Amino acid sequence: MGMAVLWGSPVSFLHVWLTLVIFGRCALAFSVAGQHETTCEANGSVYYVGEWYFLDSDHCTQCECTADGSACARTECTSLPAACIHVSHYPTDCCPRCEKIGCEYGGEVYELGQQFQ
Incomplete structure (x- = not known):
C-alpha cells in the first residue's frame, strides 16, 4: 500500500482516502500517533475537526472542534x-427577540402604527 508524508508523518493513501471520502473531512481529520486530536467530545456527541456546535448547557456558547481541542x-x-x-x-435561542415595537402613553401600550388620542 502506498504511503504519503503529510506534516512529516507517514500516512497510508488508503487511510487518507477513507478519511476524506467517507467522513468528508480535511487532511487534519485523521489520526497519526503523536499528532493532533481528530475529534472533540461534547454534549454526548463526537465532533470532527472543523465542525461547529453549541453547548447543550448554554445556547450562547458556540464551539469549533480544532486539532488542539474545542475552541x-x-x-x-x-x-x-x-x-x-x-x-x-x-x-x-441564546438571545431574546423583540416581537413587537410600539410605545406606551398614559399607561396604555400601543403597537407601531396604531393611532390614539
Missing part, C-alpha cells in the same frame, strides 16, 4: 430596542 466563544446579546413591547425568549 469556544460566548455570544453577547445586543440590547433590545427601548420601544419593544413584546419580548420572546425561545429555549433553543
Whole structure:
C-alpha cells in the first residue's frame, strides 16, 4: 500500500482516502500517533475537526472542534430596542427577540402604527 508524508508523518493513501471520502473531512481529520486530536467530545456527541456546535448547557456558547481541542466563544446579546413591547425568549435561542415595537402613553401600550388620542 502506498504511503504519503503529510506534516512529516507517514500516512497510508488508503487511510487518507477513507478519511476524506467517507467522513468528508480535511487532511487534519485523521489520526497519526503523536499528532493532533481528530475529534472533540461534547454534549454526548463526537465532533470532527472543523465542525461547529453549541453547548447543550448554554445556547450562547458556540464551539469549533480544532486539532488542539474545542475552541469556544460566548455570544453577547445586543440590547433590545427601548420601544419593544413584546419580548420572546425561545429555549433553543441564546438571545431574546423583540416581537413587537410600539410605545406606551398614559399607561396604555400601543403597537407601531396604531393611532390614539
